[in-house]
Amino acid sequence: xxxxxxxxxxxxxxxxxxxxxxxxxxxxxxxxxxxxxxxxxxxxxxxxxxxxxxxxxxxxxxxxxxxxxxxxxxxxxxxxxxxxxxxxxxxxxxxxxxxxxxxxxxxxxxxxxxxxxxxxxxxxxxxxxxxxxxxxxxxxxxxxxxxxxxxxxxxxxxxxxxxxxxxxxxxxxxxxxxxxxxxxxxxxxxxxxxxxxxxxxxxxxxxxxxxxxxxxxxxxxxxxxxxxxxxxxxxxxxxxxxxxxxxxxxxxxxxxxxxxxxxxxxxxxxxxxxxxxxxxxxxxxxxxxxxxx
Amino acid sequence: xxxxxxxxxxxxxxxxxxxxxxxxxxxxxxxxxxxxxxxxxxxxxxxxxxxxxxxxxxxxxxxxxxxxxxxxxxxxxxxxxxxxxxxxxxxxxxxxxxxxxxxxxxxxxxxxxxxxxxxxxxxxxxxxxxxxxxxxxxxxxxxxxxxxxxxxxxxxxxxxxxxxxxxxxxxxxxxxxxxxxxxxxxxxxxxxxxxxxxxxxxxxxxxxxxxxxxxxxxxx
Numbered sequence: 001x002x003x004x005x006x007x008x009x010x011x012x013x014x015x016x017x018x019x020x021x022x023x024x025x026x027x028x029x030x031x032x033x034x035x036x037x038x039x040x041x042x043x044x045x046x047x048x049x050x051x052x053x054x055x056x057x058x059x060x061x062x063x064x065x066x067x068x069x070x071x072x073x074x075x076x077x078x079x080x081x082x083x084x085x086x087x088x089x090x091x092x093x094x095x096x097x098x099x100x101x102x103x104x105x106x107x108x109x110x111x112x113x114x115x116x117x118x119x120x121x122x123x124x125x126x127x128x129x130x131x132x133x134x135x136x137x138x139x140x141x142x143x144x145x146x147x148x149x150x151x152x153x154x155x156x157x158x159x160x161x162x163x164x165x166x167x168x169x170x171x172x173x174x175x176x177x178x179x180x181x182x183x184x185x186x187x188x189x190x191x192x193x194x195x196x197x198x199x200x201x202x203x204x205x206x207x208x209x210x211x212x213x214x215x216x217x218x219x220x221x222x223x224x225x226x227x228x229x230x231x232x233x234x235x236x237x238x239x240x241x242x243x244x245x246x247x248x249x250x251x252x253x254x255x256x257x258x259x260x261x262x263x264x265x266x267x268x269x270x271x272x273x274x275x276x277x278x279x280x281x282x283x284x285x286x287x288x289x290x291x292x293x
Numbered sequence: 294x295x296x297x298x299x300x301x302x303x304x305x306x307x308x309x310x311x312x313x314x315x316x317x318x319x320x321x322x323x324x325x326x327x328x329x330x331x332x333x334x335x336x337x338x339x340x341x342x343x344x345x346x347x348x349x350x351x352x353x354x355x356x357x358x359x360x361x362x363x364x365x366x367x368x369x370x371x372x373x374x375x376x377x378x379x380x381x382x383x384x385x386x387x388x389x390x391x392x393x394x395x396x397x398x399x400x401x402x403x404x405x406x407x408x409x410x411x412x413x414x415x416x417x418x419x420x421x422x423x424x425x426x427x428x429x430x431x432x433x434x435x436x437x438x439x440x441x442x443x444x445x446x447x448x449x450x451x452x453x454x455x456x457x458x459x460x461x462x463x464x465x466x467x468x469x470x471x472x473x474x475x476x477x478x479x480x481x482x483x484x485x486x487x488x489x490x491x492x493x494x495x496x497x498x499x500x501x502x503x504x505x506x507x508x509x510x511x512x513x
Contacts, residue, residue: 060447252382252386252387272418
């Protein structure tokens with residue numbers, strides 16, 4: 001009976017893994033700018049962003065409350081929650097920010113309930129942001145942390161062992177195997193690879209060990225496998241824009257690969273499966289050469 | 294013998310009449326029964342429309358379609374919209390809902406007053422070219438059916454305000470964004486009001502959407 005169950009599970013999971021379409025970035029010639037009016041709800045302590053309840057932005061966005069980042073943090077000096085402001089929203093190819101902040105008034109009630117809320121309770125991280133530390137369960141059954149790898153450039157990606165089709169999780173692990181080979185020939189030695197399963201119930205240490213051995217062999221010092229608990233994923237996934245959706249016995253997910261510098265700061269992110277091992281190895285080496293804490 | 298003939302014949306005739314009556318009665322019973330059964334079944338089979346949790350209208354947006362073209366609310370003025378939600382990495386729910394959207398497109402192909410919109414919840418992965426490939430996989434006619442991507446706040450703001458509620462449930466049991474009912478297909482009327490949703494996983498939803506479109510056209 002057991003082999004049939006396994007076969008059935010494999011078939012279901014087979015349906016869950018699919019070819020990831022290649023991702024081609026779309027070039028936008030110039031930044032779009034919008035004149036916006038709104039009321040400040042909150043300001044980050046480091047002045048890098050403000051939560052603003054803004055009025056409808058004609059042709060772009062309806063009235064809502066959301067976080068806006070700033071490039072020039074001086075712009076928020078003298079501004080406090082409840083201030084009514086006008087500002088320019090700049091929408092670039094990969095990010096957006098606000099500038100030209102002018103205080104035009106103050107309203108007593110900062111929070112209004114009209115309009116919808118897009119509150120990034122857990123904000124998505126960008127290159128230059130520090131990844132908070134998280135605990136994972138390693139293939140050896142021991143708890144590991146991202147901070148264990150500080151001092152090394154760390155490249156990590158996500159997968160689950162039941163995902164068998166070639167262009168998905170296996171491609172990530174094959175790319176990591178190639179990356180490891182490329183890095184091993186280099187004089188730089190402060191680097192580390194890590195593959196993280198988002199299927200912690202199934203991917204127990206024993207399962208991870210046998211899977212890891214297939215792709216990596218037995219030498220685990222430079223390339224580790226681990227699983228993230230669901231409560232860790234609930235925080236880690238939105239920070240990295242990793243999307244996971246359980247569909248019956250299968251898991252639908254996008255692909256996110258991240259390189260941290262030796263200080264645990266995000267150096268580069270690779271979306272999808274269209275990147276090459278050489279690109280990842282190059283990014284790891286560049287990150288490894290950044291200052292060690 | 295000749296005397297018995299007619300008697301027998303008459304008895305035979307009675308038997309035939311009785312037989313005919315029984316057959317007719319049975320047919321009547323069966324007919325009525327099957328009519329009731331069909332009525333009951335059709336009532337049971339009728340795709341239930343799901344009403345919005347609150348008044349929802351199509352908000353302002355500036356998004357990018359599968360060809361990289363900027364698309365705003367203005368170009369959908371006065372149209373009936375059929376709206377679905379997806380991310381292309383999703384392997385079971387989204388292909389099924391998209392298949393039903395393709396059926397709806399087939400059923401409304403000549404209707405200039407109907408537009409189909411599919412909104413991605415994974416814009417970093419689902420760039421215009423990725424969405425173009427996804428649409429082609431389902432035979433989408435992109436003159437009528439628009440696959441929209443853009444900045445996550447714009448997409449999530451539009452979905453959250455105009456279509457779906459967000460909850461704090463298990464983030465990994467629904468599509469990204471914590472929206473509830475991402476498998477639904479929404480119908481927006483000519484005045485931009487979200488009127489009703491149908492379960493995008495049901496095979497009878499395309500017919501129900503078309504029926505709803507016809508109903509909306511008859512509205513004053």
